[in-house]
Amino acid sequence: MKLAKLFWSIGSILLNVVIGIYVYLMSNKPSTREEVVQYVNDNWSIYGAHWKAEFLIMALITIGALYFALYSRKVSWTIVAAGQIILLFTYPIMLGGYHNTPLELFEMANEVATIVFVFGNLVLFGGLFLVYFQDEYLKKWIKIAAFSISGVMALVFAILFMGFTTWNEVLVIAPLANVMYLINAYYGSKLKLENTGLAQTQTVLE
Secondary structure, X not given: OHHHHHHHHHHHHHHHHHHHHHHHHHXXXXXXXXXXXXXXXXXXXXXXXXXXXXXXXXXXXXXHHHHHHHHHOOHHHHHHHHHHHHHHOHHHXXXXXXXXXXXXXXXXXXXXXXXXXXXXXXXXXXXXXXXXXXXXXOOHHHHHHHHHHHHHHHHHHHHHHOXXXXXXXXXXXXXXXXXXXXXXXXXXXXXXXXXXXXXHHHHHHO
């Protein structure tokens, strides 16, 4: 339990760090698609290492979410874990599809990775909305902030997934994701799960 909470909280904090690094890296990107592809490949040692690190961090968060889902047997945590698992598929697509590939293949890999990323976040924030809506451990104002932000993020990703807005327009609310992950990190330290999941399964097996 303690290790799962640690993975969830540390992963959430580190994810904010890598998001900041990525924003900095992309602030210097060129304007045209061809130049962006060349820019990413010219700096692949940085981008590749960054996405591998982010892959590992997301895996830590996923492990925590899976444990919470199995231990609590709550649908909300199951949805969160499902969203995290979907998000994990983004990174192999980028790591395998971006490096030293023609423009057409790069764009195809990017489109696939974007769809997976958007849908994974839609599921993840939808699950977090349910988690925080049902929460009994946080102070009221933090709980309201948490389920409000997660609800807004889920709605935005749903609109983006359905094609009613663009990725560049969505980036305007990106800071909300940073706040959300900070709340997640704090929540990991406060979370207490009733012994309703794995313990019951163990009792049945015994």
